[in-house]
Amino acid sequence: xxxxxxxxxxxxxxxxxxxxxxxxxxxxxxxxxxxxxxxxxxxxxxxxxxxxxxxxxxxxxxxxxxxxxxxxxxxxxxxxxxxxxxxxxxxxxxxxxxxxxxxxxxxxxxxxxxxxxxxxxxxxxxxxxxxxxxxxxxxxxxxxxxxxxxxxxxxxxxxxxxxxxxxxxxxxxxxxxxxxxxxxxxxxxxxxxxxxxxxxxxxxxxxxxxxxxxxxxxxxxxxxxxxxxxxxxxxxxxxxxxxxxxxxxxxxxxxxxxxxxxxxxxxxxxxxxx
Numbered sequence: 001x002x003x004x005x006x007x008x009x010x011x012x013x014x015x016x017x018x019x020x021x022x023x024x025x026x027x028x029x030x031x032x033x034x035x036x037x038x039x040x041x042x043x044x045x046x047x048x049x050x051x052x053x054x055x056x057x058x059x060x061x062x063x064x065x066x067x068x069x070x071x072x073x074x075x076x077x078x079x080x081x082x083x084x085x086x087x088x089x090x091x092x093x094x095x096x097x098x099x100x101x102x103x104x105x106x107x108x109x110x111x112x113x114x115x116x117x118x119x120x121x122x123x124x125x126x127x128x129x130x131x132x133x134x135x136x137x138x139x140x141x142x143x144x145x146x147x148x149x150x151x152x153x154x155x156x157x158x159x160x161x162x163x164x165x166x167x168x169x170x171x172x173x174x175x176x177x178x179x180x181x182x183x184x185x186x187x188x189x190x191x192x193x194x195x196x197x198x199x200x201x202x203x204x205x206x207x208x209x210x211x212x213x214x215x216x217x218x219x220x221x222x223x224x225x226x227x228x229x230x231x232x233x234x235x236x237x238x239x240x241x242x243x244x245x246x247x248x249x250x251x252x253x254x255x256x257x258x259x260x261x262x263x264x265x266x267x268x269x270x271x272x273x274x
Contacts, residue, residue: 075102085127
């Protein structure tokens with residue numbers, strides 16, 4: 001069991017961001033400490049939503065309290081996700097530095113949640129630039145979707161080959177690229193680490209629920225901290241997301257609770273050379 005600090009969004013309804021990460025990580029046997037960058041009724045992709053951003057100063061005070069209680073040395077990994085403002089990115093960087101002072105081997109997985117196809121960048125442009133220039137370069141693992149990988153690197157990402165080249169230019173030692181086109185009926189997920197690359201092709205699903213990228217990040221990190229190697233953690237994460245999507249049956253939200261026995265124990269997805 002590991003303790004993981006999650007800096008991302010919190011929603012009252014649905015499974016996205018830190019709300020999803022907490023459930024997935026705890027289901028895999030870990031403690032998840034969530035510092036919410038926003039409090040929302042639901043994902044803003046739905047017709048109606050309400051909520052507000054968290055004040056970065058408040059988040060810093062919360063982290064101060066955790067540190068004063070002597071608990072930051074327990075944290076083995078940091079998962080950063082939705083950071084809507086430049087102040088939130090600065091806070092995430094400060095949190096990463098503080099955790100590293102307490103424990104040199106803290107693992108940082110950055111899920112650069114800044115945009116998607118076809119909408120493009122959907123956070124404050126200054127925050128997106130800070131994620132590109134400051135947050136992603138200091139992460140151990142980055143998990144961008146196709147749009148984010150292209151935007152972060154300035155490279156074309158139209159297929160798995162281009163995604164692999166862009167991933168190697170991104171900076172972190174390990175990059176997982178999601179939702180990369182693989183023909184008309186499939187999407188590719190790529191794991192690029194060191195000199196090796198593998199991919200997992202999955203079937204395209206029309207109008208999937210929000211949160212699949214958040215779930216991929218939480219599953220990969222959770223399995224990795226449970227002792228799986230990167231390839232096995234990646235294969236199990238892909239399988240888990242696909243299982244949750246299958247159980248959701250085109251509903252508005254991922255059916256996380258109903259399908260937890262399936263996605264938590266999903267057999268590794270077949271991998272192919274990248």
